Amino acid sequence: MSRELVILCADGTMRAVLGAFFARQFHHALGCAPFDFDVARDIFNDPLEKDGGVHRRSHEILRQFLTTHRRALVVLDQQFGGERPAATVRADIERLLDANGWQDRRAVAVIDPELEVLLWQDNPHVEAALKYTGQPSLRQRLENEGKWPAGQPKPAAPKELIQALIKSQRAGPPVAVYSQIANRVAIHGCVDPAFLTIRDAIRTWFPAEVA
Known part of the structure; x- marks a missing residue:
């Protein structure tokens, strides 16, 4: 072999x-x-x-x-x-x-349930890939909107949420966004x-x- x-x-x-x-x-x-x-x-x-x-x-x-x-x-x-x-x-x-x-x-x-759950972290690299530059942080914004419950490591609907953000932020093709996150994000926070x-x-x- x-x-x-x-x-x-x-x-x-x-x-x-x-x-x-x-x-x-x-x-x-x-x-x-x-x-x-x-x-x-x-x-x-x-x-x-x-x-x-x-x-x-x-x-x-x-x-x-x-x-x-x-x-x-x-x-x-x-x-x-x-x-x-x-x-x-x-x-x-x-x-x-x-x-x-x-x-x-x-x-x-x-x-x-699916691939997108691996991509979610409270991490600046995720914000950068999604072209999010606003205030508050993306994590805080999603918590305020009830989309990422406080104390939870992942949003409730990881695939639907990341795809909606890619579209609203005009972040690019999903596969390119996903790959950028995978290439940069730290893994010690992945549970x-x-x-x-x-x-x-x-x-x-x-x-x-x-x-």
């Missing part, structure tokens, strides 16, 4: 966002050892499949990488089709991957379980050297 990790994403937007994150010096952000990872080669989505297809067929989609990549990571949204619980979707995929040769070298991250799954799997596979 010549490659360390392959990442299967549910769609092109998710691929762009994760690609932007892994294009930075991600080992510093994740607290892992550096490893060879090529965004152009090692992260992909199947244009014929979305979240539901990845749920049912990730083992088939990844079969071509069984002998070329040591490990596989699958990332998809929970909110699709019948909207099964994230834990159920994750267990389904893990079972199929294990039965098809990925035992002990796979991880599955199911974003609940989303799906992101922690990604972080912990990569730390386990590529442990940082202890001085």
Whole structure:
């Protein structure tokens, strides 16, 4: 096997966002050892499949990488089709991957409810990507409007809210805004379980050297 990790994403937007994150010096952000990872080669989505297809067929989609990549990571949204619980979707995929040769070298991250929840932080980089320059801060404005409850790490409707702000602020194509956030935002403030799954799997596979 010549490659360390392959990442299967549910769609092109998710691929762009994760690609932007892994294009930075991600080992510093994740607290892992550096490893060879090529965004152009090692992260992909199947244009014929979305979240539901990845749920049912990730083992088939990844079969071509069984002998070329040591490990596989699958990332998809929970909110699709019948909207099964994230834990159920994750267990389904893990079972199929294990039965098809990925035992002990796979991880599955199911974003609940969807990708946009990972992008939200009370952070100036989020404001910059959304071209928000007003007062009060974006976090305070959304709290005042009842869209981001006090004490909560994320807004109540992350996808609808970020897309509405992109439109009202004329911030640009959503995928470009998302990628800008992923490329710049700090991750220590991200408490989303799906992101922690990604972080912990990569730390386990590529442990940082202890001085």
